[in-house]
Amino acid sequence: MSTTGVASTETPTNSPTPYRWRWVALFVILAAEVMDLLDAVVTNIAGPSMRADLGGGASTLQWLAAAYTLSMAVGLVTGGRLGDIHGRRRLFLVGAVGFTVGSLLCAVSVSPGMLIGARVVQGLFGAVMLPQGLGMIKEMFPPRESQKAFGMFGPVMGLSAVCGPILAGWLVDADYFGTGWRMIFLINLPLGAVAFLGALRYLPRGRAESKPRLDIPGMLLVSLAALLIIFPLVQGREYDWPVWAFVMMGASVVVSAVFARYESRRSSAGLDPLVVPSLFRKRGFSGGMILGLVFFSTMQGFMLVFNLYTQIGLGYSPLKAGLVMVPWSGGMIVGFGIAQGVARFGRAVLQAGTVVMAAGVFGVWRTLETVGSGVGPWQLLPSLLVTGIGMGLLMAPFFDIVLASVEQHETGSASGTMTAMQQLGGAFGVAILGTVFFGLLGGGIATAVDHRADGLRGQLAAAHVAPAAQDRVVADLRKCASDRAVTKDPAATPASCARLEKDTRAAMTSPEAGARIPAALKATASSAFEGGFGSAMKTVLWVVDGMLALTFLLSFLLPRQARPEESGAH
Structure with a gap:
């Protein structure tokens, strides 16, 4: 047993005494989540400046975001399992260092190819870093505190989504030290250093009782399946949905079926699978995957289309468009706070959040219908605030319910699968609502x-x-x-x-x-x-409310409480 550093304060997972530094460790994990969320959106704002500086065609802008999304999605399930094998703290540290180095490579890039390659490095190491957080939260927090810990992901995601475009626009315009767009990556260096040092000091050194072996064939199969579905979703609209996009998505279904069969047979043979099949026999986890896929599609798609509407349709600057979404993020924090007070109602809190969020989206539609193209930020504030409150209520119990029944040996696999589901949901939402929006726009x-x-x-x-x-x-x-x-290329006539x-x-x-x-x-x-x-946006808002209605119905797949056996406890 170690007697140095944080190890001396550690508590075994099965101990009734919670881990001493759990709240500090949570903020270290959330800092890594912020780095990922910021880097996922900043190129949308800074892309034109990058292209003007480095050159490249219209596809350069597409690949600056796609390279990051694809590489991360391909590696997430494997990254989660590696945490089971080598320790979640160790993999978090490796991911934080690699992500920071990838950010530095982005900042010093001298060609489009180098920048896109550096984005791949960021995505791959992000896939190593991010899944470890959910697993460690589950280990560090006692059941009575886990919903509060998991629920903080909602406000952090909301604030990052709003602050990302604001930060990118501000840094590019400010041009500190003549760095221009490069500062959006350089800012990750101190953030990465804080995440690394914080992880080194405060994350627990938990070790699994048994060390599983990495399932190489499973890793290759799941990576191929992820690539085959994410690539056409990310790039399909840019190429007007050619036949090969649908062929790839169909092939992904086939490869996924082969992967599922292989994992089941491997588990039956007593070998260590990449994704533990028993996960999908748990009602909370399997229902949560389906619900999460629909919800994260709704959230990411809504954010994309609304940002396009405010910046292009209403002519808002990136800064103003970001500030318009502040009530939405503030509402998420309010919703999260309310959820903590009514946590005992479990699934009903999530369902109420879905209804409130749908009411807020309808409020946005009503505002656009009433005010028209002259709508201003103050007129959108009430409905966006309500939308955010609903989203906070929805997300606060979500991760807790989904991961509550996951056992220790399943944690890494579950965390990687959940994070991959968020990426896939985001890609689906952008593809579906983006296609609907641009299909209506012309x-x-x-x-x-x-x-x-x-x-x-x-x-x-x-x-x-x-x-x-x-x-x-x-x-x-x-x-x-x-x-x-x-048009796919704004610079073209x-x-x-x-x-x-x-x-x-x-x-x-x-x-x-x-x-x-x-x-x-x-x-x-x-x-x-x-x-x-405005016309296209209003139609998309009806689609968003339809997807929220589906989310509400799917919520009945979840158990009423994260831990029914503890309903009378505490």
């Missing part, structure tokens, strides 16, 4: 131009534009505005917009027309753009 903007066509023709007629030329210009504007909104410019020049038969026509086109396009974005 038609919505074209319809908005149609609604404004008579007024535009009147202005063109006043500028002495012939009727035939008016028809051409209106038709060109309709097509150009629609194409501009859904759609052919329809080039045609609009040509026909507009031809219609300018006088100096007066030369001044009035562009102004009329700009005003009409801007108004139609806002109207089309």
Whole structure:
């Protein structure tokens, strides 16, 4: 038995005395979660600056985010199991160091290829680091405190999602020491150092009674299955959903079935599986995986589409768009606090959160329907606050219910699988709601131009534009505005917009027309753009509420309490 450092304060998992430094250790784990969540979103804001500095095509922007998501998703299940084999504290330390080194490589990148490769390094080491946190929380906290500990993930995720774009926009604009976009990665160096030193001092040195062997064939199969499903979900929309995307997703189902059969046979033979099959015989865990997949799809998809709407549709700056979401994050903290006071109601708290969140999303729809394209941050505040409260109520008991029945030898496998489920859910949400949004957007903007066509023709007629030329210009504007909104490369000029410019020049038969026509086109396009974005956003909000209704129904798969046998305790 060790007598130095934190080991002297450690408590065996089966001891009634809780681990002494559990709350400090929780904040170390949450710091790692923050690093991951920030780095998952910052390239969405800083991507254009990166491309302007390093070069590269339109696909560069896509791969800056995709390389991170793919590499992390592929490694998460294996990363969780490695914690069972080599110790969760040790793997957390390795992951923190590797993630920090990957951040440094990102910051010093001199080409798009180097930056994308460094993002892969970040993702792989993040897959080693993140699953260890859930497992250690389960070990460190007694049952009466575990919901409070797990529930803190909700507010942290919400704050990180809001603060990430704000931080990225601020750091890029501030250009400290001439670093520009590189500072969004350099800031991880002190964060990584704090996480490493905190882990070294405060995380428990728990050791498993038996040391399982790594299932190499299972690792390869689950990694292939993850790649086959995540890649088309992340990249499918960018390529207009080609046939190969659906072939890959179908192949993922086949590989997953092969993996499940292999793991079952390996377990029956008395060998150590990568994913312990007994996990899925537990009602809390299996039901939680299904519910979590739908819920995290809803959450990530809603956040993506709402950020697109505020920044592109309403023209908010990244900073202003981030600040709009502050009530949502604040609401999550309020919801988390309420959940602690009613924790004894178990599953009912999660269900109430789903209802409240759905009411908040409906409130956002009602606000857009009432106010229209001139909606401002203060008008969105009440409904976003309610949405956040609902989400806090929903997430507070979620991890506790799902992991409560997981046994010690299953913890690493369960943690990796849960974290992978969050990544997969996020990819599903972005793919589904992003596709719905952009699928509606082009038609919505074209319809908005149609609604404004008579007024535009009147202005063109006043500028002495012939009727035939008016028809051409209106038709060109309709097509150009629609194409501009859904183009994959914002820097590219759609052919329809080039045609609009040509026909507009031809219609300018006088100096007066030369001044009035562009102004009329700009005003009409801007108004139609806002109207089309608002129309698409309102439809997506109905889809989000439908997904929350499905989440509510799936919640009945969960047990009523995390620990029914302890319902009368404490």
